[in-house]
Amino acid sequence: MTLEQGLFGFFALIAVASSILMVTRKNPVISALFLVLNFCALSGIYLLLRAQFIAVVQVIVYAGAIMVLFLFVLMLLRPAEEKSYFKDRPQQKFLAILIGALMFLQIIYSIFFAMPGKMADDARRVEIGTIEFIGRELYTTYLLPFEAIAFVLLSATIGALVLSKKKMD
Amino acid sequence: MIPLEYYLILSAFMFVTGVTGVLTRRNAIVVFMSIELMLNSANLTFVAYSSFFWRCYWAIVRIFCNGGGSR
Numbered sequence: 001m002t003l004e005q006g007l008f009g010f011f012a013l014i015a016v017a018s019s020i021l022m023v024t025r026k027n028p029v030i031s032a033l034f035l036v037l038n039f040c041a042l043s044g045i046y047l048l049l050r051a052q053f054i055a056v057v058q059v060i061v062y063a064g065a066i067m068v069l070f071l072f073v074l075m076l077l078r079p080a081e082e083k084s085y086f087k088d089r090p091q092q093k094f095l096a097i098l099i100g101a102l103m104f105l106q107i108i109y110s111i112f113f114a115m116p117g118k119m120a121d122d123a124r125r126v127e128i129g130t131i132e133f134i135g136r137e138l139y140t141t142y143l144l145p146f147e148a149i150a151f152v153l154l155s156a157t158i159g160a161l162v163l164s165k166k167k168m169d
Numbered sequence: 170m171i172p173l174e175y176y177l178i179l180s181a182f183m184f185v186t187g188v189t190g191v192l193t194r195r196n197a198i199v200v201f202m203s204i205e206l207m208l209n210s211a212n213l214t215f216v217a218y219s220s221f222f223w224r225c226y227w228a229i230v231r232i233f234c235n236g237g238g239s240r
Contacts, residue, residue, distance in 0.1 A: 008171050012179050019183050019206055023190035028199050035202050038183075042209055049176070049220040054212075062209070074198060096192035100185045107181040111174055128219060 008048055014041035029074050032067060039063040051129040176217035183210035 015038050022034035039062045046055035127133055138146055183206060190203030 004171060008175065012175075015179065016182055019186040022206065023186055023193070023203065028196055031199055032202060035206065038206065039209065042213060045176070045179070045213065046216055048171070049216055051216050051220060054216055062205075066205070070198065070202065093193055096189050099192065100189040103188060104181060104185040107184070108178065111177045111181065 004048060007044070011041045011044040011048070014038075015045065029071065032070050032074055035070075036063050036067045039067065049129075053129060053131045053134055173217060173221045177214060180210045180213040180217070183207075183213070 018034045018038040018041065022031045022038060025031045025034065039058060043055040043058040043063075046052075046058060187203045187205075187207035187210065190206065191200050194200050194203065
């Protein structure tokens, strides 16, 4: 077993276990912390894929900013403990797990019957992940989508302002 | 070298876990966190494809997903 395979197994195991624990824990704060762990494991997997920039962004933006915001909301608002909704109707949980298993089988089927394309060589793979390459492509080839996402963010900001203002009145 | 399918299977498992979380949990914030999990599994697929097929396209799409996700 090479080092790469060992690291992949380690990070994948952490990601799978933390995602399962995140869904099954009752306390929302604990499940938020498991989601942070899942994001950190994912950033390790991005490093294995030679996507350095995205691995750093994953830790800074997702684990550092978004999840801390979630944790602030959870700790300040203190939502009530989830009611034991499934005590009365366990069939809904069963159905949810059944739908999940069916979707998983469907995705696995489509993975193994997809058409393979042209593989990249290793030096090229290292180059794709660098910040220079991504920046150059982002501001030349993909300039129009970049401006479009700026407008999406602007509309989200305006929406947040409008909604919070209506609540204050 | 790890084959592409391993990354895709990991991503599929995380996506399905997120779907199950959305379907079973009642708390709105936890449902939102499950949706974040699904978004991240889609991002993992994009990064895996961009790393294996030397197209920058999916890496760029992943950055846009991140921008939409940060709201």
